[in-house]
Amino acid sequence: MAKQTVRDIDWAGKRALVRVDFNVPFERGTNHISDDIRIREAIPTINHLREAGASVVLCTHLGRPGGKPDAELQLAPIAERLASLLATTVDYVHDAPGDDALAKANALQAWQVLLVENIRFWEGEEANDPAFAQAIGRLGDVYVNDAFGTAHRAHASTEGVAHVLPGVAGLLMEKEITFLGGVLQEPRRPLAALLGGAKVSDKIKVLERLIDHADALFVGGGMAATFLKAKGLGIGKSLLEPDLVDFCADVLIRCEAAGTTLTLPTDVVIAQTLEADVPTRTVAADAVPDDWMILDIGPESADLFAKQLSAMGTVVWNGPMGVFEVPPFHTGTRIVAEGLAAGTAVTVIGGGSTAEAVDALGLADEMTHISTGGGASLEFLEGKVLPGVAALQDKP
Numbered sequence: 504m505a506k507q508t509v510r511d512i513d514w515a516g517k518r519a520l521v522r523v524d525f526n527v528p529f530e531r532g533t534n535h536i537s538d539d540i541r542i543r544e545a546i547p548t549i550n551h552l553r554e555a556g557a558s559v560v561l562c563t564h565l566g567r568p569g570g571k572p573d574a575e576l577q578l579a580p581i582a583e584r585l586a587s588l589l590a591t592t593v594d595y596v597h598d599a600p601g602d603d604a605l606a607k608a609n610a611l612q613a614w615q616v617l618l619v620e621n622i623r624f625w626e627g628e629e630a631n632d633p634a635f636a637q638a639i640g641r642l643g644d645v646y647v648n649d650a651f652g653t654a655h656r657a658h659a660s661t662e663g664v665a666h667v668l669p670g671v672a673g674l675l676m677e678k679e680i681t682f683l684g685g686v687l688q689e690p691r692r693p694l695a696a697l698l699g700g701a702k703v704s705d706k707i708k709v710l711e712r713l714i715d716h717a718d719a720l721f722v723g724g725g726m727a728a729t730f731l732k733a734k735g736l737g738i739g740k741s742l743l744e745p746d747l748v749d750f751c752a753d754v755l756i757r758c759e760a761a762g763t764t765l766t767l768p769t770d771v772v773i774a775q776t777l778e779a780d781v782p783t784r785t786v787a788a789d790a791v792p793d794d795w796m797i798l799d800i801g802p803e804s805a806d807l808f809a810k811q812l813s814a815m816g817t818v819v820w821n822g823p824m825g826v827f828e829v830p831p832f833h834t835g836t837r838i839v840a841e842g843l844a845a846g847t848a849v850t851v852i853g854g855g856s857t858a859e860a861v862d863a864l865g866l867a868d869e870m871t872h873i874s875t876g877g878g879a880s881l882e883f884l885e886g887k888v889l890p891g892v893a894a895l896q897d898k899p
């Protein structure tokens with residue numbers, strides 16, 4: 504499934520229409536970008552194109568304007584941040600499918616950068632309307648998809664336009680496909696999956712896939728409670744998905760049949776309410792009192808997970824081990840992340856919250872690959888074909 508990339512194109516004198524993912528978070532109620540990693544991650548592709556002699560038209564969505572203009576979701580702060588990161592001027596036009604955008608795109612010189620308006624201001628985007636794809640296709644000679652985070656959506660700017668223009672992968676997209684694809688195709692073994700986060704229901708398909716594919720599964724986070732329940736343990740008032748107890752019991756049986764070990768926490772950190780710095784207790788996983796809830800894996804489990812995981816060939820991690828946003832329930836996630844950072848395993852992190860947690864711990868640089876695509880990375884790991892990737896040109 505090798506796809507052509509920006510490296511396979513002779514860019515001299517060409518306009519690149521690049522779909523990026525600049526869907527960045529803002530500090531509530533302000534136009535101050537709180538985390539610009541998504542913009543920073545796109546810089547290598549943009550500069551690659553410019554240095555190869557292309558002009559660059561950038562297209563992104565921001566938030567969920569639902570197919571109509573929304574003054575709060577215009578891209579001015581993003582254009583400004585991008586200009587400062589590129590150390591050049593970035594032209595920004597409040598248009599994408601119309602003649603204003605086209606005139607600006609046509610007037611670009613090599614090296615110059617244009618950002619078009621939030622693409623979800625038009626209904627044709629999410630509807631993947633062919634006429635809309637045609638309209639935005641006029642902005643470039645070659646289409647570059649560098650928005651892995653939206654590659655699981657077949658929208659006009661992520662999929663449709665690749666039927667109008669020849670489409671290739673950007674460098675960020677290439678990196679995602681290489682690392683996530685590598686985990687699926689030929690991982691260094693043993694391959695372990697570390698799963699956490701809030702819900703089993705979010706991870707059903709990836710669990711299904713990993714039972715056979717991975718050598719070892721480790722389960723923490725809120726989803727561990729439903730597994731503990733499936734083993735017949737009391738879990739107090741922990742987050743429980745009653746409909747999925749049978750599914751978890753089945754996973755335990757199928758893992759055994761497949762020779763895949765499944766490790767659950769043996770101790771847990773509990774509290775009576777979910778608030779910062781409330782009184783907590785650490786108890787054995789089979790001793791959670793009725794009106795307490797599991798909010799983190801315990802220290803013994805965290806040490807065990809860290810030790811075993813660090814000796815694996817590859818670890819794919821999706822979902823924090825506890826409610827890491829609320830101290831002290833970040834501790835299990837921290838110990839496990841530190842173990843991975845110190846170990847020798849190839850570490851691939853998928854999932855928005857997990858990436859955020861690793862970043863907050865200052866350990867992002869210690870991981871082999873942190874996927875920028877939350878939902879997309881999960882769908883990729885589930886083995887789904889992502890429409891935004893499928894539509895790109897195959898390598899000859």
Ligand code: ADP
Pocket residue numbers: 699700701702705723724725726742797798799821822823824825826827828853854855856857858877
């Ligand atoms: P990702 O975005 O990395 O895929 P998820 O969205 O699946 O991760 O899960 C992240 C959420 O899971 C976090 O908001 C975290 O607070 C929550 N979580 C983790 N452990 C627990 C727990 N024991 N009880 C309730 N929620 C939890």
Ligand code: MG
Pocket residue numbers: 854855856877
């Ligand atoms: Mg999430």
